Amino acid sequence: MALMALAVHSCAKCFRKRGLKNAVAFEVGGDFHCKLSLGSKMSSSKLLISKFYKSSRSKHKFAEKLLEEPDNYGPARVWNRSKLLKKVSFSVGYDDHHGLIEDRSIRKDQGLNLKDLDDNFHVSLGCKKFPSIIMGSSPQVELYDNSDWHSRIRSYSVDQSCNELVPNGKPLDTDGLSEKRPCVYPCIPSVSSSTVRKVNGFILPSQSQLHVLESSAFMVCEDDTSTKLILDKPISCIAGLSKRNWHKLEDSDFHTLRKLLHHFPRTYADLQNPHVGIEDGHYLILAGRIFASKAVRLSCSLSFLEVVVGGEIVHHDSSSECKVDDIAGGGKKVIYLHLKKFFRGTRFTNQPFLRSLQQKHKEGDIVCVSGKVRSMPTENHYEIREYCLDVIDNAQDSSVCVKGRSYPIYPSKGGLKPQFLRDMITRALHSLPTNVDPIPKDITEDLGLPHLHEAYIGIHQPKDLSEADLARKRFIFDEFFYLQLGRLYQMLEGLGSRVEKEGLLEKYRNPELHAVISEQWSSLAKGFMKSLPYSLTSSQLSAVCEIIWDLKRPVPMNRLLQGDVGCGKTVVAFLACLEVLGSGYQAAFMVPTELLAVQHYEHLHNLLDNMESSDCRPPVALLTGSTPTKEARMIRQGLQTGDISLVIGTHSLIAEKVEFSALRLAVIDEQHRFGVIQRGRFNSKLFYPSSIAYMASPTDASKGDLQMAPHVLALSATPIPRTLALALYGDMSLTQITDLPPGRSPIDTHIVEGNDTGFEMVYQMMMDELQAGGKVFLVYPIIEQSEQLPQLRAVSADFKSIQTRFPGYKCSLLHGKMKSDEKDEALRQFRHGQTHILLSTQVIEIGVDVPDASMMVVMNAERFGIAQLHQLRGRVGRGSRKSKCILLGSTSSSLSRLKVLEHSSDGFDLAKVDLLLRGPGDLLGKKQSGHLPEFPIARLEVDGNILQDAHVAALKILGMSHDLKQFPMLKAELSMRQPLSILGD
Ligand SMILES: Nc1ncnc2c1ncn2[C@@H]1O[C@H](COP(=O)(O)OP(=O)(O)OP(=O)(O)O)[C@@H](O)[C@H]1O
Numbered sequence: 007m008a009l010m011a012l013a014v015h016s017c018a019k020c021f022r023k024r025g026l027k028n029a030v031a032f033e034v035g036g037d038f039h040c041k042l043s044l045g046s047k048m049s050s051s052k053l054l055i056s057k058f059y060k061s062s063r064s065k066h067k068f069a070e071k072l073l074e075e076p077d078n079y080g081p082a083r084v085w086n087r088s089k090l091l092k093k094v095s096f097s098v099g100y101d102d103h104h105g106l107i108e109d110r111s112i113r114k115d116q117g118l119n120l121k122d123l124d125d126n127f128h129v130s131l132g133c134k135k136f137p138s139i140i141m142g143s144s145p146q147v148e149l150y151d152n153s154d155w156h157s158r159i160r161s162y163s164v165d166q167s168c169n170e171l172v173p174n175g176k177p178l179d180t181d182g183l184s185e186k187r188p189c190v191y192p193c194i195p196s197v198s199s200s201t202v203r204k205v206n207g208f209i210l211p212s213q214s215q216l217h218v219l220e221s222s223a224f225m226v227c228e229d230d231t232s233t234k235l236i237l238d239k240p241i242s243c244i245a246g247l248s249k250r251n252w253h254k255l256e257d258s259d260f261h262t263l264r265k266l267l268h269h270f271p272r273t274y275a276d277l278q279n280p281h282v283g284i285e286d287g288h289y290l291i292l293a294g295r296i297f298a299s300k301a302v303r304l305s306c307s308l309s310f311l312e313v314v315v316g317g318e319i320v321h322h323d324s325s326s327e328c329k330v331d332d333i334a335g336g337g338k339k340v341i342y343l344h345l346k347k348f349f350r351g352t353r354f355t356n357q358p359f360l361r362s363l364q365q366k367h368k369e370g371d372i373v374c375v376s377g378k379v380r381s382m383p384t385e386n387h388y389e390i391r392e393y394c395l396d397v398i399d400n401a402q403d404s405s406v407c408v409k410g411r412s413y414p415i416y417p418s419k420g421g422l423k424p425q426f427l428r429d430m431i432t433r434a435l436h437s438l439p440t441n442v443d444p445i446p447k448d449i450t451e452d453l454g455l456p457h458l459h460e461a462y463i464g465i466h467q468p469k470d471l472s473e474a475d476l477a478r479k480r481f482i483f484d485e486f487f488y489l490q491l492g493r494l495y496q497m498l499e500g501l502g503s504r505v506e507k508e509g510l511l512e513k514y515r516n517p518e519l520h521a522v523i524s525e526q527w528s529s530l531a532k533g534f535m536k537s538l539p540y541s542l543t544s545s546q547l548s549a550v551c552e553i554i555w556d557l558k559r560p561v562p563m564n565r566l567l568q569g570d571v572g573c574g575k576t577v578v579a580f581l582a583c584l585e586v587l588g589s590g591y592q593a594a595f596m597v598p599t600e601l602l603a604v605q606h607y608e609h610l611h612n613l614l615d616n617m618e619s620s621d622c623r624p625p626v627a628l629l630t631g632s633t634p635t636k637e638a639r640m641i642r643q644g645l646q647t648g649d650i651s652l653v654i655g656t657h658s659l660i661a662e663k664v665e666f667s668a669l670r671l672a673v674i675d676e677q678h679r680f681g682v683i684q685r686g687r688f689n690s691k692l693f694y695p696s697s698i699a700y701m702a703s704p705t706d707a708s709k710g711d712l713q714m715a716p717h718v719l720a721l722s723a724t725p726i727p728r729t730l731a732l733a734l735y736g737d738m739s740l741t742q743i744t745d746l747p748p749g750r751s752p753i754d755t756h757i758v759e760g761n762d763t764g765f766e767m768v769y770q771m772m773m774d775e776l777q778a779g780g781k782v783f784l785v786y787p788i789i790e791q792s793e794q795l796p797q798l799r800a801v802s803a804d805f806k807s808i809q810t811r812f813p814g815y816k817c818s819l820l821h822g823k824m825k826s827d828e829k830d831e832a833l834r835q836f837r838h839g840q841t842h843i844l845l846s847t848q849v850i851e852i853g854v855d856v857p858d859a860s861m862m863v864v865m866n867a868e869r870f871g872i873a874q875l876h877q878l879r880g881r882v883g884r885g886s887r888k889s890k891c892i893l894l895g896s897t898s899s900s901l902s903r904l905k906v907l908e909h910s911s912d913g914f915d916l917a918k919v920d921l922l923l924r925g926p927g928d929l930l931g932k933k934q935s936g937h938l939p940e941f942p943i944a945r946l947e948v949d950g951n952i953l954q955d956a957h958v959a960a961l962k963i964l965g966m967s968h969d970l971k972q973f974p975m976l977k978a979e980l981s982m983r984q985p986l987s988i989l990g991d
Contacts, residue, residue, distance in 0.1 A: 236263070236438075236439065236442055237262065237263050237264040237267070237442060238262045238263070238264055238982060239262060239263050240261060240262060241255050241256070241260055241261065241262060241263060241265075241266055241434070243263070243437065244263070244266075244430075244433050244434050244437045245433070245436065245437050246433065247430075247433060251426075251430065254422060254426075255422070255430060257420065258419050258420025258421065258422050259419070259420060260419075260430075263434055263437070263438065266430060266431060266434045267431065267434055267435070267438070267462050267466070268481075269416065269417075269419060269427060269431065270416075270465055270466075270478075270481070270943060271414030271415055271416050271465065271466065271474075272415050272416060272417045273415050274413060274414055274415065274468065274471060274474055284319075284341070284379060284381070284388065285381075286379070286380050286381055287378060287379075287380075288378070288379055289376065289377070289378055289379075289413055290343075290375075290376065290377065290378075290379050290388075290390075291374065291375070291376040291413065292315065292317040292319070292341070292343060292374070292375050292376075293317055293372065293373070293374045293375075294315045294316050294317025294318070294340075294343070294372070294373065294375065295315065295316055295317070295370060295371070295372055295373070296313060296314070296315055296367050296368060296369050296370060296371045296373055297314045297315065297316045297342070297369065298312075298313070298314040298369060299311075299312075299313045299314075299364050299365075299366075299367035299368070299369060300312050300313075300364060301360040301361070301363040301364040302360070303355045303357075303360060305355075306352060306355060307350060307351055307352050307355060308348065308349070308350055308355065309348070309349045309354050309355045309359075309360055309363075310346070310347070310348050310349070311345075311346070311347045311348075311349070311363050311364070312344055312345065312346050312347075313344075313345040313367045313395070314342055314343070314344055314345075315342070315343045315345065315373060315375050315395075316340050316341070316342045316343075317340065317341065317343070317375075318338045318339065318340050318341075319338065319339060319340075319341055320338060339386065340386070341386045341387070341388060342386060342387045342388070343375055343379070343388050343389075343390055343393075344382065344387060344388065344389045344390070345375065345377075345390050345393045345395065346389060346390070346391055347391070367395075373395050373396060374395070374396040375390065375393055375394070375395050375396075376393065376394045376413060377390040377391075377392055377393035377394060378390065378391075378392060392425060394425075394428075414428060414465075414466055414467070414468075414474075416428055416431075431466050432466070432467070435462060435463060435466060435467065438459060438462060439459070440457075440459040441459070442458050442459055442462075443457050443458035443459065443975075444458075444973070444975035444976045444978065444979040445458070445484075445487070445959075445976065446963075446973065446976075449959050449962065449963065450480070450483075453483070453955050453959070455476070455479060455480045455483055456476055456477060456480050458480070458484075460477070461476075461477040461480035461481060462477070463477075464476060464477030464480075465477035465478060465481065478943060479952060481943055481944075482943055482944040482949050482952050483952050483955065483956055483959075485943065485944045486944060486949075486952055486953045486955075486956035486957075487956040487959055487960055488979065488980060488983050489956075490953075490956050490957045490959075490960035490961075491960040491963060491964070491976070491980060492980055492983065494511075494514070494960055494961065494964055495964065495970065495980065497510060497564070498510065498511075498964060498968050498969075499969075501561065504968065506560075506561055507968045508965075508968075509559075509561060510561060511961055511964060511965055513739060514739070514957075514961055515961055515965075522551055522554050522555045522558065523551065524547070524550075524551065526554075527550075527554055527581075527585055527588075528584070528585050528587075528588025528589055529588060529622075530584045530585070530587055530588030530622055530624070531550075531554070531581050531584040531585040531588055533617055533618070533619070533622060534580070534581060534584045534613070534614070534617060535581060536618075537613065537616040537617045537618065538577065538613065538616070539616065540747065542574075542577070542578075543573075543574065543743075543745050543746070543747055543748070544745065545569075545573070545742075545743045545744050545745045546573075546574050546577065546578050546743060549567060549578050549741045549742075549743055550578050550581045550582065552565075552741050553565060553567070553578070553581075553582045553585075553719060553741065554581075554582065554585050556717065556739070557582065557585055557586060557670075557671065557717055560714065562714060562715045562716065562717055562718070563717035563718065563719065563739070564717075564718050564739065565717075565718070565719050565720070565739045565740070565741055566720045566721075566722060566739070566740050566741070567579065567719060567720065567721045567722070567741050567742075567743070568721075568722045568740060568741070568742050568743070569723070569742060569743030569744070570723075570743075570746070570880070570912075570913040570914070571723055571876065571877055571879075571880025571881075571913060572746065572747075572750070572855075572880050572883070572884045573743045573745070573746050573747070574743065574746075574747050575675075575721045575723065575743060576606060576609065576675075576721075576853075576855075577613075578743070579595065579673045579675070579719060579721055580610055580613065582671060582673065582719055583595060583652055583671060583673060584624070586670040586671045586717075587624045587651045587652060589670070590668070591651075591668045591669070591670030591671070592645065592648065592650075592651050592652065592653075592666050592667065592668045592669045592670060592671075593651070593652045593653075593669070593670065593671040593672070593673065594652075594653050594654075594655070594659050594666070594669060594671070594672050594673070594716075595652065595653070595654040595655070595673040595675065596655060596656065596657070596659045596660070596672065596673065596674050596675065597654070597655075597656060597675040597676065597853070598656070598675070598676050598852060599656065599849070599852060599853075600630045600631065600632060600656055600826045600829070600830070601829055601830065601833060601849065601853075601854065602675065602676070602852060602853045602854070603628060603630050603654055603655055603656050604628065604630075604830050605833070605853065605854065605855060606654050606675070606853075607626070607628040607654045609855070610626060610652075610654065611626065614626070624651040624652055625644070625649060625650050625651055625652070626650070626651070626652045626653070626654065627641045627644060627645075627650045627652070627653045627654070628641075628653075628654050628655060629641050629642075629653050629654075629655035629656075629658050629659060629664075630655050630656045630658055630826070631656060631657075631658055631826070632826040632827065633655075633658070638658075641653065642663060642664055642665070645664060645665065645666050645667070646665045646666070646667055647667060648667035648668060669716045670716055670717060671716055671717045671718075671719060672716045672717070672718050672719070673719045673720075673721065674718065674719070674720045674721065675721045675853065676721065676722065676723060676852050676853060723852070723853065723877065723880070749886045750883060750884075750886075751883070751886075751888050751889075752883070752911055753879055753882060753883040753889045753890060753891050753911065754888075754889070754890040754891070755879065755890070755891045755892075755893065755907050755908045755911075756890065756891070756892050756893070756908070757867075757893050757895060757901050757904045757905055757907070757908055758892055758893070758894050758895070759894075759895055759897070759898050759901060760865070760866070760894040760895060760896050764894060765894075768863055768892050768894060769811060771861070771890070771892065772812070772843075772861065772863065773812065775860060775861040775890075776812065776815050776842055776843070780858075780859075780860035780861055780887065781836065781839070781842055781843070781844070781856065781858060781859045781860060781861070782842065782843045782844070782859070782860075782861045782862070782863065783844050783846060783850065783859055783861070783862040783863070783881055783882065784801075784804070784808065784843060784844065784845045784846070784862075784863050784865070785846055785847070785848060785850070785862060785863065785864045785865065785878055786799055786800060786801035786804065786845065786846070786847055786865050786866075787799070787847070787848075787865065787866045787869040787870070788800045788801070788847070789801055789802055789821045789822070789823055789847055790802055790803070791803045797866070797896050798865075798866050798869070798896075799865040799866055801819065801821050801845050801846065801847055802819070802821070804845060804865075805817065805819050805845055808843060808845060812842075812843060815842040815843060816835075816840065816841040816842055816843070817841060817842070817843040817844070817845055818832040818835050818836055818841040818843075818844050818845070819832060819844075819845050819846070820832040820833060820836075820844055820845070820846040820847070820849060820850065821846060821847040821849060822847060822849050829849070832844065833850075833854065833856075836856060836859075837856045839858075844859075848870070848874070848878065850878070850881055851874065851877045851878050851881075852877075854881055855881075855884060856881065856884070857884045857885035858885050858887055859881060859882050859884070859889075860882055860883075860885075860887045860888070860889045860890070861882060861889060861890050861891070861892075862878065862879060862881060862882045862889075862890075862891045862892070863891075863892045863894065864878060864891070864892070864893050864894060865894050866894065866895075866896050867893035867894055867895055867900075867904055868895050868896060868897075868900035868901075868903065868904065871920050872903070872904075872906060872907065872916050872917075872919050872920040872923065873913070873916055873917045873920040875893065875904070875907055876907065876911075876913050876916045876917075878891075879891040879907070880913075891907075893907065903923070906919055963976065
């Protein structure tokens with residue numbers, strides 16, 4: 007009770023002094039529906055109630071009722087009472103009721119005997135009447151439902167504090183509040199009013215303070231854990247952020263400084279000091295002087311602020327009368343900007359508030375204003391409603407500001423307006439110490455990139471577009487750099503000795519350096535090469551030499567073999583397998599489809615059959631989802647015992663129950679069809695030495711091999727541009743096959759509109775081809791006719807009509823809904839010439855090899871990507887027969903995009919086009935694009951050189967410190983970035 011009495015008494019005193027009574031009375035009777043329990047004996051309470059009576063007669067009954075029911079409050083009211091008490095305490099300038107009772111000076115002011123007071127106040131009584139108040143351990147109770155109240159009451163109670171307003175007209179809280187919050191700078195000295203500076207309508211620490219803050223931040227940054235927290239601190243650490251704005255940001259997912267600062271501008275408006283006429287709707291930036299500032303009460307709930315800023319602009323009309331005395335020479339005139347802002351709500355109409363508003367913009371202040379102008383009836387006068395006003399301390403700076411400045415335009419997020427976000431970001435920037443950059447300075451300087459702090463300023467508050475562009479480059483670099491660093495770091499972590507780690511890095515630094523000559527291959531690989539029905543192209547040969555060099559090393563290989571369609575990657579991979587088989591180990595060859603598995607299996611068998619000595623032919627098995635259970639069990643057993651040396655199969659190979667006795671090489675064909683995790687699964691199938699039935703003496707097996715993960719050789723027929731390959735497989739060495747087997751003639755490609763004439767022409771070409779002994783692929787976008795997409799031709803629907811159209815020639819059907827054996831059979835018949843036309847969906851896109859197929863027709867070709875069409879086209883022209891490919895577009899407008907295929911047969915060029923047209927996601931197909939790491943601002947299709955720089959920089963850093971111990975900030979940053987997104991899976 008005594009506590010309450012004191013609070014009320016203090017309150018009453020302050021009311022007289024500060025005119026607070028209205029506010030408190032309003033709160034008591036109004037918004038919060040609180041019931042104030044006041045003891046009738048208390049003179050101070052009477053005073054308060056009498057104040058209520060005077061100020062608001064309508065509250066009379068309400069107050070009387072309160073007096074009558076001091077003990078009838080159930081627990082439901084407790085919170086409200088406590089809340090009200092807090093409000094009262096706060097309204098008289100205390101943070102909470104503890105502050106109030108501890109202020110002895112106030113007690114003395116009341117003429118109260120402090121001892122008596124303390125004695126009279128019985129804790130248990132207090133707790134009974136006010137159960138929420140537990141002395142000594144009172145938890146922090148939220149004072150107000152929203153910070154409006156907080157700042158509002160502050161604005162009444164503290165004369166000078168009502169001087170800051172956010173642009174949307176809502177008062178901001180003052181320093182006192184922000185001081186209580188944790189700050190980015192752990193040892194920030196409190197900001198005194200004499201040292202604050204105002205920018206953009208915010209109270210900010212002065213330059214000298216920032217200096218102090220930065221140095222303290224730097225000291226903190228010496229410590230690893232604190233370092234990583236700076237950008238990842240909650241946004242509540244932003245100095246001067248009101249609770250309301252904090253909640254707004256939190257609700258829109260801006261939880262940390264980083265999140266907020268990474269909300270980059272969508273674009274920049276070119277803010278030029280006007281040189282020509284100013285028109286309605288122009289964005290304008292102007293440095294000038296405040297001529298007048300007036301805050302007016304328009305009605306009981308509406309007030310209005312108008313600030314007039316005058317500034318000179320270059321003026322081409324020399325006859326203008328608007329010259330001003332202090333401007334020397336002609337060609338300049340002064341324009342006046344009327345910055346207008348309305349405030350709705352009774353709380354914004356009282357005189358102290360209006361006075362403080364007015365005082366905020368002092369006449370004579372030099373300011374920089376920006377916003378969208380609207381001309382006023384008076385010449386040279388313009389109105390701006392949504393404006394941004396920066397106070398320039400130093401008048402000389404005004405010249406700097408008027409030069410063309412880029413005005414950031416932000417995308418809105420979570421309902422937050424761009425203007426609001428801009429203000430919040432400005433605030434966050436001021437809370438950012440300069441030493442936030444985890445990347446060593448020399449790395450970024452060598453590349454001509456700005457420091458991270460400069461980059462944040464540059465992207466959010468650029469002086470001009472080139473500064474913004476440079477900042478953007480820095481952020482792109484970061485995106486790529488951490489991806490590369492993460493991948494390489496993970497690989498190094500998996501290695502044992504320092505020498506091994508250095509060896510790995512060296513391999514990436516000089517990727518094409520090493521190869522072994524064919525004489526050093528195993529006898530099995532040499533014998534296999536000899537028996538091939540053709541000789542390897544020079545590209546194929548050097549690819550095998552490179553791969554075998556890697557296979558001979560005790561470090562797991564991770565290599566991507568890339569080459570255009572039909573260049574002969576399969577035989578290179580077979581040779582790699584035979585090399586490890588020849589050294590006494592096992593190999594596994596994983597492909598994405600059963601069709602391909604069967605094809606490779608048969609192909610390898612045919613090649614092995616050509617070998618002179620049948621004794622050394624290794625046992626090879628085929629394991630797919632369709633392999634009969636009994637057979638599959640036997641194969642798995644064979645792999646476990648080592649009876650089977652090479653297995654070709656689908657995903658079944660990475661199933662848990664498949665165990666190898668000595669797996670040394672995993673080949674992954676069309677590897678982009680598999681995710682990183684699937685590729686990584688092979689790694690768990692470690693090599694364990696065991697009694698292998700078929701066992702040549704292992705020449706390379708050493709102690710280090712015993713637990714070594716298998717080498718991985720990934721094949722990719724999608725000619726991904728190097729940039730993309732690096733982004734996707736930054737941890738892989740790259741081997742490329744750049745030439746095609748001899749005797750291949752380019753495929754004639756024709757783009758035809760799919761109207762009646764077009765179809766007639768194409769059918770005629772097909773007939774000619776068939777009559778000349780050729781075989782034709784017909785490719786369709788869908789299997790069944792669709793009502794939603796009637797313009798698309800379906801493979802099942804066309805089957806009969808094509809059969810009728812080409813009597814005497816047999817057709818077969820191939821699509822994803824068929825059973826495995828039906829698909830195998832269809833392809834087998836086509837390959838062996840039992841059928842002449844294969845109607846198929848894009849299932850044949852991957853790896854299907856029918857060397858004498860000589861014509862392909864693609865229906866609704868515009869439905870496919872450029873790179874995909876190139877892959878499809880690669881199914882023909884794989885033999886010596888001259889081949890053609892017809893791309894039938896549904897409409898004439900769809901043809902232009904396809905034209906590029908008519909002129910180019912270079913897969914890499916076409917992939918680049920596709921990358922530019924559709925982006926990496928579409929180029930790689932759905933499955934793989936899901937494994938692409940996210941690059942918020944980088945674009946792989948245009949920022950390739952930065953990716954390369956990032957790769958080199960990551961190698962440099964890891965070269966200096968394999969475990970990043972030398973770079974604790976970098977390590978912290980890396981661990982902060984999600985490992986899965988680094989992996990891209
Ligand atoms: N050096 C060569 N000389 C002649 N023919 C070759 C040579 N190398 C491979 N071939 C043949 O070229 C055809 C295509 O080879 P392969 O299937 O290995 O190509 P690929 O690169 O895997 O193609 P895709 O990307 O379409 O899967 C096969 O029929 C193969 O026998």
